[in-house]
Structures are given as C-alpha cells and as structure tokens.
Amino acid sequence: MNQILLQEALMERLDYLEVKVAYQEDTIEKLNQILIEQQQSLELMERKMSIVSDKLKTLQTSDLPSADQIEIPPHY
Structure with missing residues (x-):
C-alpha cells in the first residue's frame, strides 16, 4: 500500500x-x-535615423549667422 502511494505521489509530481x-x-x-x-x-x-541624418548633412547651411557669430547687444 505504501508503495502505491509513493508511486501516485511521484506521478503527480511528474505531471506537475x-x-x-x-x-x-x-x-x-x-x-x-x-x-x-x-x-x-x-x-x-x-x-x-540614418536617412534623416544623411538628409540633415546634405542640407545647405542657412544664411543666418551661427550662435557664435551673433553679437550680444551692450544692454545685456
């Protein structure tokens, strides 16, 4: 009887x-x-992103001065 219970327990464990x-x-x-x-x-x-990056590289620079080229007015 004990052997049968052990086998059933093992089968349940195996199923789980x-x-x-x-x-x-x-x-x-x-x-x-x-x-x-x-x-x-x-x-x-x-x-x-590569396509956008390539397009940005090929864009012509604008005629506007860059941030380095802009002089700050004296009242600042």
Whole structure:
C-alpha cells in the first residue's frame, strides 16, 4: 500500500513538472517573438535615423549667422 502511494505521489509530481515545463516553453516562445519584433523595430528606426541624418548633412547651411557669430547687444 505504501508503495502505491509513493508511486501516485511521484506521478503527480511528474505531471506537475511536465505542466510547468510546458508553460515555461510557451513563455520562452512568446518572449522570443517579442524580442524578434523589437529587433525589427529597432533596425527600422536605425535605418530611418540614418536617412534623416544623411538628409540633415546634405542640407545647405542657412544664411543666418551661427550662435557664435551673433553679437550680444551692450544692454545685456
């Protein structure tokens, strides 16, 4: 009788561990998919930032003086 109770307890424990592993595998897969999406989003943002940066570099400088060239009036 004691042997049967021990086997039942072990089977319950094994079932519990199998369920836990299944949930962990599902969680890992979901996290992996989120990580893939974030990586794709990051790569897209990097490409867009590179395009914006290139466009800013090619813009002609304005005819306005730079901050270093502006003289502060004497009353300041």
